[in-house]
């Protein structure tokens with residue numbers, strides 16, 4: 417497994433361009449199963465999660481062609497049974513459920529299981545499908561869904577931690593080809609859900625209210641092939657902004673959507689980080705003095721859970737007491753012990769992490785536990801003195817396109833150590 421060797425203490429300077437959003441492209445690729453016609457998706461990031469999704473689509477019978485950052489999918493015929501091993505590897509693969517139900521009225525998908533950030537149930541996904549008339553049974557690790565007809569319904573999709581992003585995506589993708597009208601209450605408002613709805617609308621779906629907690633979908637008989645460019649990755653952009661701040665550098669981030677990043681930009685500015693916005697470009701630098709801040713992760717448009725770990729790395733460098741409260745995934749604090757290896761002083765009290773910041777960080781070997789935790793360790797390693805070795809960076813490759821190359825382009829001393 418590859419590792420990343422970081423020589424810290426080098427301020428990042430220069431320009432970086434944001435890639436397409438992982439969390440938008442996965443459901444959009446899945447949605448290509450809804451039509452036998454050809455779909456062309458542009459600005460697709462080169463990520464292992466995207467490769468997995470391409471393999472899953474191919475295993476379901478679709479023809480998939482990758483040409484640079486353009487992926488062409490044509491699913492003339494579809495098999496409703498997903499490959500057990502492929503799906504188990506990636507939580508995001510659950511988003512094939514909705515398209516399979518929409519197109520085939522049948523889906524058989526291996527249960528995605530838990531992961532280090534929490535139990536990650538799919539009860540809300542199944543509630544959505546049942547509301548449209550599907551029967552659900554679990555057998556041999558597979559969840560099998562079937563419906564003679566899919567009929568639109570009013571569905572309240574809120575859960576214990578609020579709306580569900582992929583649950584909303586799944587219900588939307590089934591409902592576009594159902595009979596009649598479906599209303600989703602407590603729908604996720606994330607920009608990635610909006611991008612998916614935009615893609616579906618171009619295909620001929622009738623969707624209103626997207627971006628708000630109430631989405632109304634009027635089913636249509638068929639959908640058509642389209643071309644689409646995926647939105648930029650707001651989590652990647654936020655990670656580069658934080659990297660600029662922790663290293664006391666100045667980075668200009670191109671091709672981002674600052675309008676998708678209000679909560680993050682607002683918190684960074686409250687912490688004293690300087691952000692100059694000009695259209696789709698942001699220039700980020702540390703500012704004169706950093707101040708401690710408190711952050712609570714929330715569904716969009718609140719502070720994203722996917723930036724919590726990176727924000728914690730910044731807090732570790734700010735003199736004073738900062739608190740992060742995690743409200744989306746209960747066990748998403750795996751990075752705390754690893755940040756402590758670099759010298760950070762962080763304690764966990766229930767759903768909150770209390771960061772006593774301002775102690776100098778020094779490099780150490782650390783272990784990446786999940787995607788965003790890995791990003792936090794890379795960010796912290798760049799701020800630490802000496803060498804940091806981040807092991808198991810396959811997590812990073814799942815969600816950050818060419819991260820080592822992009823960081824080197826900003827002057828970081830980062831080297832990938834390939835291990836067979």
Ligand code: UD1
Pocket residue numbers: 438439440442507508534535536537538539540541542575576577578579580581582583608721722744745746
């Ligand atoms: C998506 C993102 C992930 C992000 C998360 C929250 C993708 C590929 N992944 O994941 O990066 O961290 O949104 O913004 O887009 N829940 C239930 N029952 C369900 C489904 C979810 O209780 O059936 C709970 C979860 O345990 C969690 C909360 O709802 O506490 C939000 O999860 P959800 O929005 O569904 O996350 P994902 O869509 O899996």
